[in-house]
Amino acid sequence: MKTPFDFSGYRVLVAGGSKGIGRAIALGFAQAGASVSACARGAQALAALDSELEAFGGSTHTHACDLSKPEAIAEWISTAAEALGGIDVLVNNASGYGFDGDDDASWIADFEVDLMAAVRASRLALPHLEQSDHASIVHTSSIAALHPRVSGAPYAALKAALSSFTGSQALQLADRRIRVNAVAPGSIEFPDGLWDQVRKDQPQRYESIRDSIPFGHLGAPEDVARVVLFLASPMAAWITGQTLCVDGGQSLNG
Amino acid sequence: MNFAFDFSGYRVLVEGAAGALGGIDVLVNNASGYGYDARDDDSWLAEFNADLMATVRASRMALPYLERSSHPSILHITSIAALHPRASGAAYAALKAALTHSTGSQALTLAPMRIRVNAIAPGSIKFPGGIWDRTRREDPQQAHIVRRNVLPLA
Structure with missing residues (x-):
């Protein structure tokens, strides 16, 4: 993935860097010269990523981690920073x-991983970010x-x-010049991902989603990764607290 | 947790x-x-x-x-x-x-x-014993700021 x-x-x-969008983000940063640490639950996918990252020549670090566990997040942040x-x-x-609002498990899984893992990782990374001249945080909303x-309410x-927290956190950290932004991807397709599965198992659903996207096809992980790199770059130095849609116009159709 | x-x-x-x-x-x-x-x-x-x-x-x-x-x-x-x-x-x-x-x-x-x-x-809702009632008593300056700057109908 070439970027400027x-x-x-x-x-x-x-965090959440072994597959799909997260993998593309990790590889994008590594290709652009960064040192990268990625964590995810699956050790196998992580090992594959590790050798891909190393090929770019920067220093790399990977760590198997269940992001619903506060102590696992703490271990990843401290070993990665070191x-x-x-x-x-x-x-x-x-x-x-x-995605299933009928039972509590979905609500709790999203609370722990989508929201609290971001809150906790940010809290633990803060002392390190405070020492950087170009610190920023990017969440995936x-x-x-x-x-x-109706479907996928949790x-x-x-x-x-x-997305609300993205703005609040940007306000909290503005005095330290730490920027906080989020990307809001639309439907993104990659091998063995959610939409790849839907394409095989529920072709009608897949086609109806595809037809709802003004650009006529689903997005790729790299489409999102490029925007994450932009938000973390000096090009976005005056952007904070924003959630940027990366969806080929999908959200314009409501 | x-x-x-x-x-x-x-x-x-x-x-x-x-x-x-x-x-x-x-x-x-x-x-x-x-x-x-x-x-x-x-x-x-x-x-x-x-x-x-x-x-x-x-x-x-x-x-x-x-x-x-x-x-x-x-x-x-x-x-x-x-x-x-x-x-x-x-x-x-x-x-x-x-x-x-x-x-x-x-x-x-x-x-x-x-x-x-x-x-x-x-x-911001005020009632006896509520958060804003307490703020009015304990931090009148903050209560005044909220009244003056935040509430158009105050």
Whole structure:
């Protein structure tokens, strides 16, 4: 993924970084010269990412981590900061994917991973970010945060909470010149991802989503990663507290 | 984090109330965890449980009764804090934003059953012993600032 950005000397942490959007973000930063640490639950996908990251020549660090566990987040942040020698950018990309509002499990999974993992990782990274000259935090929200919906209500409600927090956190950290922003991806497709599965199992649903996107197809992880790199870059030095839709116009259709 | 929350109280409350009143037509969810300190997890958890999950759980348990009513509705109490991000009280604001969002989703979900779902978003409300009554007594300067700068009708 070629980008115009130069992140040489940046130390970047990506939570939820082994697959899909998170993987593209981690690789994008590494290719642009950053040192990268990624954490995720799946050790196998993480090991594959680790060798891909190393190919770019910067220092890398990966850590298997269940982001619903506060102590696991603490361990990742401290080992990552030590391995990279500090933190300039924190990307909170993980999701609990709780789509079923009928039981509590989905609500709790989204609360813990989509919202609280971002709150906790930020809190722990803060002392390091405070020492950086170009500190920023980027959260992955969703266009689901924009409109209420029948299906996937917990996911949407907790992403709305995360978008709210993005603005609040930007206000809290403005005096330290730490910028905080979020991306709100639309439907993003990649091998073995959610929409890849829907395309195989529910072709009609897939087609109706595809037809709702003005650009006529689903997005790719790199489409989102490029915007995350932009938000973390000096090009976005005057942007804070914003949630930027990256969706090929999908949210324009309501 | 401890989610081993005791729901049996909810069930006793909702079913006890339905029994005592002979059914349920209207459910009002007004409770708040008042979690204003976003620096530790306690506020976030209190907000999640009281402002969001209590409405989800009470609605779920009341649903069989509401379905039998000819004029059912659910009313949540959210807050104008849901509208704008803020440095102070971020946890309260974020979970009220989740509640406002969830109100719309629930309205869509229950529309086929003709169960209406709405929320009201109060501003700063004063009553004896309440937060603003205390602020008026303990921090009159802050109360004056809110009155003068924030409330157009004051």
